[in-house]
Amino acid sequence: MTRSAQTPAFDVVVIGGGVLGTAVAARLAMTTASVCLLEEADDVAEGASKGNAGIATSFYAPPGTLEADLIARSWPRWEDICDRLDVPFSRPGALTVAITDDQTTQLQAICDDALAAGTRAELLTGAQARSLEPMLTAECRGAVHLPDEGLIDPVRLTCGYAEIAAANGAEIRLSCPALGFEVAGGLLTAVHTPDGPVRARWVINASGLAGGTISALAGGEEIRIWPRRGQYWVLDRAFGEKLHKMVLPVPMPHSRGVQVVPTTNGSALLGPDAQEITDPADKGTDPASLQAILRLTEQLVPEVSLDYAIKTYAANRAACEETVRVRPDRSRRNLIHVGNRSTGVSASPGTAGRVLELLRDAGFDRADRPDPVRRLRKVRRLRHDPDPESLPDADPRYRQVVCVCEQVTAAEIAAAFDRHVPPRSIEGIRKRTQATGGRCQGSVCMVGVAFLCSLHTGMAPAEIRHGSAGATLGVGSER
Amino acid sequence: MAVVGAGVAGLAAAEELARRADVVVLDRLPVPGGVLAFDMPAVRALEQACRSAGVRWLLGTTAVRWEGGRLLVVGPGGIEWLDAAHLVFAGGCRPATAAELPVAGPRLAGVLPAPVAIHLAEAEVTLGRRVVIVGTGHWARAAREAIAGQRSQVTVVAPDAADGAAFGHDALISGWTPVSVSGRGRVAALTLERAGQQHVLDCDAVILAASARPLRNVDGAVFEPAPGVTFVQPAAESAGWEDVASAARAMVSKLGQTEVGI
Numbered sequence: 007m008t009r010s011a012q013t014p015a016f017d018v019v020v021i022g023g024g025v026l027g028t029a030v031a032a033r034l035a036m037t038t039a040s041v042c043l044l045e046e047a048d049d050v051a052e053g054a055s056k057g058n059a060g061i062a063t064s065f066y067a068p069p070g071t072l073e074a075d076l077i078a079r080s081w082p083r084w085e086d087i088c089d090r091l092d093v094p095f096s097r098p099g100a101l102t103v104a105i106t107d108d109q110t111t112q113l114q115a116i117c118d119d120a121l122a123a124g125t126r127a128e129l130l131t132g133a134q135a136r137s138l139e140p141m142l143t144a145e146c147r148g149a150v151h152l153p154d155e156g157l158i159d160p161v162r163l164t165c166g167y168a169e170i171a172a173a174n175g176a177e178i179r180l181s182c183p184a185l186g187f188e189v190a191g192g193l194l195t196a197v198h199t200p201d202g203p204v205r206a207r208w209v210i211n212a213s214g215l216a217g218g219t220i221s222a223l224a225g226g227e228e229i230r231i232w233p234r235r236g237q238y239w240v241l242d243r244a245f246g247e248k249l250h251k252m253v254l255p256v257p258m259p260h261s262r263g264v265q266v267v268p269t270t271n272g273s274a275l276l277g278p279d280a281q282e283i284t285d286p287a288d289k290g291t292d293p294a295s296l297q298a299i300l301r302l303t304e305q306l307v308p309e310v311s312l313d314y315a316i317k318t319y320a321a322n323r324a325a326c327e328e329t330v331r332v333r334p335d336r337s338r339r340n341l342i343h344v345g346n347r348s349t350g351v352s353a354s355p356g357t358a359g360r361v362l363e364l365l366r367d368a369g370f371d372r373a374d375r376p377d378p379v380r381r382l383r384k385v386r387r388l389r390h391d392p393d394p395e396s397l398p399d400a401d402p403r404y405r406q407v408v409c410v411c412e413q414v415t416a417a418e419i420a421a422a423f424d425r426h427v428p429p430r431s432i433e434g435i436r437k438r439t440q441a442t443g444g445r446c447q448g449s450v451c452m453v454g455v456a457f458l459c460s461l462h463t464g465m466a467p468a469e470i471r472h473g474s475a476g477a478t479l480g481v482g483s484e485r
Numbered sequence: 486m487a488v489v490g491a492g493v494a495g496l497a498a499a500e501e502l503a504r505r506a507d508v509v510v511l512d513r514l515p516v517p518g519g520v521l522a523f524d525m526p527a528v529r530a531l532e533q534a535c536r537s538a539g540v541r542w543l544l545g546t547t548a549v550r551w552e553g554g555r556l557l558v559v560g561p562g563g564i565e566w567l568d569a570a571h572l573v574f575a576g577g578c579r580p581a582t583a584a585e586l587p588v589a590g591p592r593l594a595g596v597l598p599a600p601v602a603i604h605l606a607e608a609e610v611t612l613g614r615r616v617v618i619v620g621t622g623h624w625a626r627a628a629r630e631a632i633a634g635q636r637s638q639v640t641v642v643a644p645d646a647a648d649g650a651a652f653g654h655d656a657l658i659s660g661w662t663p664v665s666v667s668g669r670g671r672v673a674a675l676t677l678e679r680a681g682q683q684h685v686l687d688c689d690a691v692i693l694a695a696s697a698r699p700l701r702n703v704d705g706a707v708f709e710p711a712p713g714v715t716f717v718q719p720a721a722e723s724a725g726w727e728d729v730a731s732a733a734r735a736m737v738s739k740l741g742q743t744e745v746g747i
Contacts, residue, residue, distance in 0.1 A: 239584075244708050290591040293664055313708075317584045319592060388549070394557060394564050407547040407559045410513070410702040415559070433592075445702060447582040449598035453605065468610045477594030477671035480610035481689060484635060 015205035016042040016177075017372060018365075019197050020212055021184045021220055023050035025160060025354045026344050027212035028167035033358035034365075035174035036380075039372035042204055043168070043176060044197065046183035046216070048471075049434050050427060051164035053214045054350065056437065057236070057289070057321020059267050059275050061252065062095070062156035063352040064125040066262075073330040074123050077349060079356030081125070084156050087355060090381045091166030093159055094270035100155035100252035101135050103146050103306055109256040110147045116256070117150045125154050139251040141307050155252055159270045160351045161437045165427060166382060167354070172426030173379040179204075180430075184213070187224045193340045194224055208365060212344040215286040215324045217331075221343065226335040229343065233286040233322035236278025237295050241314035242445055243272030253306045262348065264302040266310060271412075271440055276303040276310060282325070291318045316445055323347055332360045334368065385421040389413035408458065409451040411444025416458060423462040430463070431471035432456060432479070487511060487556050487569035489548045489703060490717075492519020495575030496531040497730035498717045498737045502573065503538035509567070510535065511558060515545035519577050527726050543567075551705035553713050573737060574706045575717040580624045581696035583666075588619075588675075588693075590666035599624035599694035606631040613637055613690025617675050619644075619663050620695030621652070623720075628692045629655070640686060642677060644695060658686070666691060715740060 020031045023045030031043045045052075064081040067073035088095035104110040113129055120127035128151045135149035136142045142149075172178050179201070188196040188203060196203040213220045218229040246268045255263035261280040268274050277299050296318055303310045325347055335341040342364055346353055362370075388394055388404060389412065397404035403417035422429055422438040429435045432442060432455055441455050442448035448455070456470045456479060463470075468483040488499045491512035499510045516523035517532050546560030555566045580599045583590075595613060597605070599620075602612055606628075614637055618625050621643045629639065629652060640656040642663055661677035661684060668674065675691050677684045699718035701707045706714045719732035 242707070243704075287669060288591075290665070290667060291589040293587070293589045296587070296589060312587070315584045315587070317582065318587070318589060388559070388564070395566070398563050405559060405561060405563060407513070407549060410547055410549060413549045413704075445707070446579055446700060447584070447598065449579040449582070449600050450700065450702065452598070452601040453608075456605075467605065467608045472594030473592060473670065479594065479597075480605055480612050481595075481614060482611040484609040484611055 015195075015207055016040045017370075018042070018208045018210060019044060019204055019206035020210040021197065022212035022214055022216070023047070023164070023168065023178070023180070024053050024212065024214050025051065025055040025164045025167070025350050026346060026357055027210070028164050028171060029354040029358040030210055030212060030344060030361045031171040031176050031178075032167040033362055035171040035176040036378040037362070037372040037374050039370070041171065041176040042206070043171065043178050044182045044184055044199060044204065045178070045180050048181045048430050049437070050168045050178070050180070051161045051437060054321050054323050055164045056161055057238070057319055058160055058351060059238070059265065059278065060158050060160045060269055061100075061267060061352065062158040063349060064154035064156070065120040065123050065127070065152055066349050066352065068119055069122040071330075072332065073346075073349060073353065076330065076332070076353035076356035076360060078124050079359060080353055081154060081156065083355050084158065088158065088163070091163065091170060092382050092384045093162045093166050095156060095158050096270060097154060097156040098251055098268065099151060099153040100254055101130075101139055101142065102150040102152070102254045102256060103135065103142065104148050104256055105143065105145050105305060107147075112256050113148050113150050120150065120152060125152060127152050139249070139253060141249060141309050142253060143306055143308055145305070157252070157268060157270050158351060163351065163354070165438060168427045169382055169425055170379060173382070174375070178427050184220060184223065189225060192338070194338055207340065208370065209341050210344055210361060211341060214345065215322060217324060217326075217343065217345045221335065221341075224335070224338055224341055226338045226341050226343075229326065229328070229331075231324050231326045231345070233283050233288070234325035234347075235281045235283050235288065235320050235322050237291045237299060237318065237320045238275050238277030239296065239299060239312075239318055240316045241274040241276065241310070242316055245309070245311070245314040246274030247272050249274055249307075255302075255306060264299050266303050266307045273316065276300065283322070286322055289320045289322065291320045317447060332357055332364070334364060339368070385418060387418055388415050408454045409439075409441035409444060411446055411450070412440040414439045414441040419455070419458050420462070428462075429459070431473055432459060433471075433473040435459060486571050486573060487548070487567060488573040488575060489556075490519065490575030490577060491517035491544065492575060492577050493521060493528070493531065493726045493729045494577070494717050494719060494733035495519070495573070496528070496535055497733040498573050498575055499540045500531065500534045500538050501734045501737050502740070503535065503540045508539075509541045509543055509569075511543045511546050511548050513545070513547040517544070521726060531730065548703050551703055551711070551714060553705075571740070572706055572714045573717055574701070574703060574714055575733065576700045576702065578697040578718060578720045579700040580620060580694045581698055583693060585698070586619075586663065586693070586695065588663050588665055591668070593666055593668050593672040594670060595668070595672040595690045596666055597690065597692055599628045599692050602628050602690075602692045603631040606635065611635050611637070612692070613688065615688045616640070616690045616692065617642060617686055617688045618692045618694055619675075620693070622694070622697055624694035624697060625692075628694050640688070642675070642686075658684070
């Protein structure tokens with residue numbers, strides 16, 4: 007008798023702890039189904055869900071496409087979702103900016119498509135666009151204004167989905183890659199992991215760049231997915247807080263182009279570019295690409311300057327001919343593929359709803375629970391709290407500032423650990439609190455953050471991991 | 486007036502200003518001295534001079550936000566807005582970040598700002614077996630000293646060819662500029678460039694200790710000009726404390742009567 011035969015099966019096993027996998031797990035955990043999420047890395051949001059611009063778009067794809075449908079089902083809901091999951095969100099709107107004659111002629115079609123997709127859109131002259139965004143270049147010939155475009159913290163969103171899934175009973179297994187599958191009667195019955203088999207009635211393949219590999223391991227169809235690397239500059243909030251709008255170029259066939267966008271924490275991003283690469287683990291920036299991004303963004307917003315540069319990063323989108331995938335496998339009928347090249351964050355609520363519909367169409371009979379956990383406890387944050395003087399009454403640890411640049415206190419770091427899916431590294435703490443992510447990049451606070459990590463996890467300082475790739479701060483101890 | 490930073494520059498500025506104004510000195514550490522030891526005679530003398538001049542202290546207290554006329558401070562006594570006619574910011578300096586140098590590449594473990602490397606070494610964390618220190622100034626020397634007891638092979642990279650020599654037996658690479666790090670999870674190499682040529686240094690730790698620049702982390706007092714703020718951060722990499730103190734005094738002596746609120 008195999009071990010898998012002894013363990014009870016989950017109704018659904020989700021492979022992948024990115025924004026889509028966690029969104030699906032969060033939705034399914036609100037039904038009476040038993041749900042298990044497997045993530046290879048030691049934290050959620052470690053792939054493209056971490057390294058994107060955090061745009062919650064209202065319009066991206068032509069009307070009538072699956073992508074347009076998923077986005078249309080998602081964007082009106084952000085205020086509600088982000089309020090419940092304690093995720094930073096705002097809706098500043100975007101300007102798609104034309105500088106050349108050729109770009110100017112494309113604006114009308116973009117505007118018409120956006121209106122047809124059901125979002126608001128207006129065609130502006132260059133002067134009108136500059137009145138909405140005074141930092142815009144004087145070369146602007148015209149623009150499409152999309153007022154419903156939103157900004158979101160994509161990492162906090164992913165963590166929020168994982169947390170609400172766990173609060174509703176889903177098992178979140180980190181550092182737990184899917185290594186293979188058991189099959190009986192043409193259906194998947196279990197997922198092999200280093201911890202043993204995880205039995206499953208349904209399997210959701212939401213593994214991003216690994217989506218093709220997982221499908222092959224499952225005996226499913228061939229899906230070719232490759233890494234498309236995007237690089238970014240992060241600029242200080244002294245610059246970002248002057249931006250009123252996201253500023254985008256007229257899109258190109260394979261990418262939305264290099265943008266200047268504010269973020270929910272006040273900083274600004276320049277990027278991403280798009281490079282087809284072969285190694286999905288290659289997340290390096292390179293000087294030439296970073297310079298190219300700077301030059302392209304200067305054309306949109308001349309005030310862009312490296313005097314404000316805080317850091318650079320790169321992330322790999324999961325490029326695929328089938329840009330958006332939410333459908334059963336053609337041969338393995340209890341395997342559902344979920345993937346999205348560009349709009350994973352923006353389409354995540356709609357995608358989760360679509361997966362539940364697919365399951366129900368196929369006979370999945372788990373009803374919604376009458377009273378699931380729908381809301382996470384809000385963490386008050388020194389930098390954003392309207393009444394900072396009262397914070398120590400709630401928790402005396404607010405009196406201890408750990409990261410000065412981002413104004414993160416010991417109370418906020420403690421709150422990050424007091425979760426079902428806590429951080430496990432300095433990077434995990436940064437993702438949840440911004441600590442070490444500011445102007446000085448941890449020069450002042452990284453030791454304090456490491457100490458708190460040590461305090462909350464019981465690990466010695468030499469064992470504290472810097473990132474979730476598993477590498478520790480040092481290589482050992484002199485003790 | 487509020488003086489943020491009780492290092493040599495902050496103390497000297499506070500003493501100078503206290504002759505003309507009501508001065509409070511804040512520091513996130515519970516003792517004065519900044520990067521110098523609080524019991525150094527020079528620090529003790531400056532502290533005593535401040536006390537004689539009537540300076541008040543708010544130590545162990547972090548200033549986080551300046552909104553023209555008031556400063557949000559966080560400390561053992563709680564979180565409060567401190568009214569101040571003018572902010573003198575004396576936050577010292579820090580080495581340049583990877584983005585500021587700029588050094589490209591992925592985010593990797595083992596790439597550490599010098600102040601972090603120094604603290605970790607003091608906590609007996611072995612930083613690496615093959616350590617590269619980028620820079621030759623104050624932070625580089627302090628980091629070299631902090632890892633002296635670790636059995637590491639150390640290479641010093643001095644972007645300016647004129648620098649270096651102060652590192653004894655360490656390998657010194659002068660005139661090369663670091664451009665990128667590479668590795669998987671942990672840093673495995675630092676790539677240097679000179680006149681279009683590249684040189685790859687294998688390593689498992691990179692300590693960023695170059696291009697000291699002012700540490701600015703109080704919102705509203707980051708970029709110049711900042712209304713109501715005077716920056717007193719004269720600490721060039723090699724300046725001795727006497728130079729820093731006299732430069733700080735000179736920088737605040739220009740503050741007019743409007744700023745000091747007389």
